[in-house]
Amino acid sequence: MPFAAVTYDIKPGYERELTEIFGNFRRVKSSRVADDTGEQAGTILSTAVFLRGDTLVRVIEYTGDLEAVARHMAMQPGVREVEQKLKPYLTKPRDTDTVEGFTATFRRSLLTTIAQISARDLPTPA
Structure with a gap:
């Protein structure tokens, strides 16, 4: 399963506030990611914040099309809420109010993947 990582430029010294913002994140009802026609384009398997x-x-650990995953995230109330709450702590503004x-x-914040290794990719023992 692929991973994607996006960065945020944050004012230092607000660890408690940022932990609270992400700690109160409203999860999505379904991990299913749909494309523009409503067909399944992937899933969001897990997220972590550092x-x-x-x-x-x-x-973000996901399956399918990363662009569809980003569009899906852009429409989620919990993601939109986090993006709004982060604004006072950003050193560089992020235009995240629209899809x-x-x-x-x-896309601009996406880190380049240089390696991904998972035990799930190992062959199943006989």
Whole structure:
């Protein structure tokens, strides 16, 4: 399963506030990601958020089309709420108020994947 990681440029010293924002995240009702026609385009399997100094990283484990995953995230109330709550702590503004702005920001913030290794990729023992 692939992973994607996006970065946020954060003002340092707000670990408690940021932990609270993500700790109160409203999860989506379904991990199913649909495309523009309503057909399944993937799933969001898990997310994790990491913080050090002035960098926050959100890691998403998913299946399917990453662009569809980003569009799906852009429409989720919990994601929109987090993006709004993060605004006072950002050193660089993020245009995430619309689906188009969110997906463009997602692409710009995406880290380049250089390796992904999972025990799930190992052959099943006989």
